[in-house]
Amino acid sequence: MYNGPAIQIDNITKRYKSTREDSLSQVNLQINQSDVFGLLGPNGAGKTTLISILCGIISPSAGSVNYFIKGEPVFEQERRSLVGFVPQEYAFYLELSARQNLDYFGAMYNLSKRELTPRIDELLEALGLSKSADKKVGTFSGGMKRRVNLAIGLIHNPAILFLDEPTVGVDVQSRNAIIKYLEEINQTGTTIVYTSHHMSEAEEFCNRIALIDHGKVIVEGGLQELLVENEASSLQSLFIKLTGEEYRD
Numbered sequence: 001m002y003n004g005p006a007i008q009i010d011n012i013t014k015r016y017k018s019t020r021e022d023s024l025s026q027v028n029l030q031i032n033q034s035d036v037f038g039l040l041g042p043n044g045a046g047k048t049t050l051i052s053i054l055c056g057i058i059s060p061s062a063g064s065v066n067y068f069i070k071g072e073p074v075f076e077q078e079r080r081s082l083v084g085f086v087p088q089e090y091a092f093y094l095e096l097s098a099r100q101n102l103d104y105f106g107a108m109y110n111l112s113k114r115e116l117t118p119r120i121d122e123l124l125e126a127l128g129l130s131k132s133a134d135k136k137v138g139t140f141s142g143g144m145k146r147r148v149n150l151a152i153g154l155i156h157n158p159a160i161l162f163l164d165e166p167t168v169g170v171d172v173q174s175r176n177a178i179i180k181y182l183e184e185i186n187q188t189g190t191t192i193v194y195t196s197h198h199m200s201e202a203e204e205f206c207n208r209i210a211l212i213d214h215g216k217v218i219v220e221g222g223l224q225e226l227l228v229e230n231e232a233s234s235l236q237s238l239f240i241k242l243t244g245e246e247y248r249d
């Protein structure tokens with residue numbers, strides 16, 4: 001499988017208008033096409049800010065992000081169809097059914113009914129939502145809502161998928177289903193960039209990580225190499241070793 005760069009992040013700095021400090025400072029990263037890349041760090045480190053910049057939801061104060069598919073640069077106008085985003089907050093209509101939500105968001109990507117119907121069936125089936133497809137999402141459990149959120153981010157079959165804490169608040173079964181499905185799509189060529197506070201999940205799921213703290217990348221690279229280099233027995237111990245034990249309230 002092709003494994004050149006998919007995302008090139010150069011010198012990203014972000015300062016929100018209402019703040020006096022940079023939320024991100026001089027972030028440089030390269031994410032490769034076959035990666036499941038983990039953006040990890042304590043509360044307030046800058047993970048959501050970075051992922052929001054990468055998906056084009058907010059602009060950086062300085063620096064640039066470039067995307068590539070099989071080595072070819074992606075132009076601004078193509079980006080929307082090639083990039084998918086699964087936000088931390090639920091991004092759907094509680095009064096609509098799972099199928100109606102997927103229909104609605106699919107139409108926003110200009111997918112035709114002929115493309116959309118089999119894609120919706122495939123996602124509902126893959127994420128264990130077929131039986132509840134026509135029920136209002138407002139009646140769903142937390143795990144089912146997370147899976148609907150994921151299906152919406154994937155509706156247009158993006159080549160690069162960003163996920164901000166996709167398994168927060170779900171039970172073991174839903175977590176397992178979500179991670180298994182993400183592993184499958186990564187195997188078939190989707191680049192995945194994800195944030196999580198769940199260190200054992202990230203340790204199993206990611207091949208490469210960047211540890212971010214106070215808006216800066218502290219370390220980045222292959223997960224196994226980082227564990228060996230830092231003499232850490234697990235991702236959790238690497239995290240504590242590099243970010244300390246103090247609360248970040």
Ligand SMILES: Nc1ncnc2c1ncn2[C@@H]1O[C@H](COP(=O)(O)OP(=O)(O)OP(=O)(O)O)[C@@H](O)[C@H]1O
Nearest residue numbers: 016018019023041042043044045046047048049050
């Ligand atoms: N819209 C905003 N306006 C002002 N400051 C913000 C805004 N969003 C985030 N920040 C600040 O930027 C810094 C990074 O926040 P961010 O949400 O990116 O961190 P995070 O690593 O995603 O945290 P968490 O793990 O708690 O979700 C924090 O100091 C936060 O207070």
